[in-house]
Amino acid sequence: MSAAPNTGTGRVLALVLGFVAMVLAAWLAGRAAERSALADLARQARATLTLQSGALHAEMQRQTALPLALASDPEIADALREGAAPGVAERVSARLATIAAATGAAVIYVIRPDGLTVAASNATEERGFVGRNYAFRPYFRDAMAHGSGSQFALGTVSGRAGFYLSRRVGDRLGVVVVKIEFDGVEAAWRAASEAVFVTDPRGIVLMASDTAWRLRSLRPLDAEAEAEIRAAQDFGDAPLSLLPLFPAQDGLVRVGRGAQPAALALLRDAPVGDTPWRIHSLTPIPKAVARERAQAQLIAVLATGLAGFGLTVWLARRARTRTRLAEAAARGAELEARVAERTRALSAANGRLREEMAERERLGRELAQAGRLAALGQFAASMAHEINQPLAAIRSYADNTGKLMERGRVQDAVENVAAIGRLTDRIGGLTRQLKGFARRASGRREPVPVDALLRGALEVAAARAEADGTPLTVEAVPDLAVIGDASRLEQVLVNLLQNALDAVAARPSRRVAVSVAAEGERVGIEVRDDGPGIPEAARGQIFEPFFTTKADGLGLGLAISRGIVEECGGALSVRDAPGGGTVFRVELVRAAPAESRAEETEASA
Known part of the structure; x- marks a missing residue:
């Protein structure tokens, strides 16, 4: 007589436990799906910030050489x-x-x-x-x-x-x-429908895709900082009020106005090159995050329900087997059919999960492409720095040509015009390299006269050396030739000369020397300066991408130069100079004299 109440109590307890298990599984699955979606959004935001930071820093560097040239x-x-x-x-x-x-x-x-x-x-x-x-x-x-x-x-x-x-x-x-x-930069942000803004070290917004956010503050300013700003008339009578950003859970913010903010968003920031500024992005949390959470919860409820249902059926079947074996056999067939139906539903749910995994893999490929574009932005900024030097030399030649013409020195003016033409060809070569950055190098190797390489590189660096008052000496064995790509090797020598001039710029007595010597089947080209030298701790990283000892450097010049020299079958190394300073050595394969003469004959034809 007491078996029925015990059976009923067990069923109620099983139902309660099953319900609790489904709720717990749904909550855990929803949280996991939400975290995964937010992580994808965070990766996308980091990629966007890298692109925007590179573009802004390139725009700033485009103008940095102008005041120096005008001075x-x-x-x-x-x-x-x-x-x-x-x-x-x-x-x-x-x-x-x-x-x-x-x-x-x-x-x-x-x-x-x-x-x-x-x-x-x-x-x-x-x-x-x-x-x-x-x-x-x-x-x-x-x-x-x-x-x-x-x-x-x-x-x-x-x-x-x-x-x-x-x-x-x-x-x-x-x-x-x-x-x-920076109106053009802000317009580009608005055209891309991206919420981006830049702040200074005090947290004041300097530029933003939303013009209403300009000259507002990311955090409260103390009285001393605000007094300094007013005294310097940095921002006129702008109120410098706080941005409408309110902290939320899990590192998110709510964007809105008034006492009831809304619009949950992901706030991320990154440095702008070597400046003290930081660039921020606001990524709205889309409805897709809630949809993924709901789908994960549904799948978890279905899976938990199926497991609980299967367990309940198995226990019921075992109980009925004790009392009626025949009836249990018939009901077993019905149970198998029901299990098969539920299995098909679970298979369908698994199919949807596989589709979601494929979609996330596609997103990962897109983020990888964004990373390559960020590297292209950094390389473009480096190329702009390389082009500024020939432009400064062209400007100097142009000014001198006008003065020579006024004094009637026509032949000297003609030589200056020819030098301007060669510098223009160099700029064209640099822009062609930028265009071909995304492709593999051509791998072209041909005999190149060393005298021509030195002449082209010194033509770019001589104007700056003369302006700085830095003696530039050359000791070279004549009629040597090497195997390589002429324009790319000239780019290496220009980069080494510019680095040497940078190293001695602050020295009271300074000198830069270039020497060329043949050593069997190899030719060594050395660029020496009497600067402060390279610290031992930094020498092992000097050729790594994005490592630099300069306050305004990108850390790409030496990495690109080593790649060019190695593609030509050579090697680029660095060592301390006797008595102080640094020596960069380019070692290349020597071309046979017959090959060099044949190349010069073909060029003249």
Whole structure:
């Protein structure tokens, strides 16, 4: 008589335990699916930040060489001297207007030591800068004190935000300033429908895809920091109010306005090259995350229910077997049919899971492509640095040519024009290398005269060496040839010469020397400087991509140079120079004299 109540109690307990198991399984599966979806979004956000950071840093580096080149212009120095000839300032203003239009700079202007502007690219405009005093600006004070400066601020005349780059002219004759505006970068962010903004070390938004977020703060400012900002007139009378970002769970934020924010999003940030700025992205949490969570919960409930159902049926079948064996056999067939039906449902669910796995693999391939594009952005920035040097040399040759023509030295002017043509061909070669970055190297190897390699590389580096006052000596065995690609090997020598000039730039007495010698079947080309040398800890990493000892370097030049030399069958190494300094050695396969003469004959034909 007591068996029935015990059986009923056991069934109720089994139902309760089964329900608890399904709820727990659904909750665990939902959390796992949500974390997986958020991890995918985080990887996508990191890839996007890498691309955007590289593009912004490349845009900034495109303008960094301009103030340095203008600071060495003799006509700008003449305009800053007391008792300058009439009309000099007007000619300088006209030239600055042409340069600003060609480079995309917002404005370029020249300031005397007392802070008064004497020439500007907008001198002919109603609100031009000529006659205005900028002695209060930190970028002016830093340039006069230390040689260079920079500042992100609102223009006191235009009211437009921009990045100011400054450089001292001569022996404290004055300062030349270039202002960069980032409207094009922000427009690209908006066109891509991406929520992106950049902050300075204080957390103030300098640029953003949403223009309403400009000059707002990511975190509260203390009274001292706000007083410094107001004193420097960095951002005018902008209120610097807080961004509408509210912390949420699992590192997420809610984006909204007022006391009831909404729009859950993923906030990520990354550095902008070697600047103190950081770039941030807001990735909205789409409905797809909730959908994946619901699907995972449904699958977990189905799987748990099937398991519980199977266990219940098995226990019931065992109980019925004890009492009625015949009836149990018939019901066993029915049970097998039901299990088969549930198995088909589970197989269908497994099929959907496999489809989701394939979709995630596709997303992984897309993220890998994004990573390659980020590397392309970094390489493009390095190539822009390489092109700036021939451009500076072309500018110097062009200015000297005009002066030579005025003095009637036609033959010297013709030689300068020929040098400009060769530098233009070099720039074309560099841009062709950038275009072919995504492809494998051609692997072309042919006899290349070493004299031609030295002539092309020195033509690019000589202008800077002369401007810096650095002696550049060459000791070379004549009529040597090596096996390789002429344009790519010339790029290696230019990079080594530029690195050597950088190393001795701050030395009181400096010298850069190039030597070439034949050693059996090999030819060694060495570039030596008497700079501070390379620390022992850094020497083992000097050829690794993105490793650099320079404050404004990308760390790609030596890595690319070693790759080029090895493709040509050679080797690139570094060692300490006797007495101090550094020696970079390029060792290449020597070409037979007959091969070299045949190559020169074919070229002349």
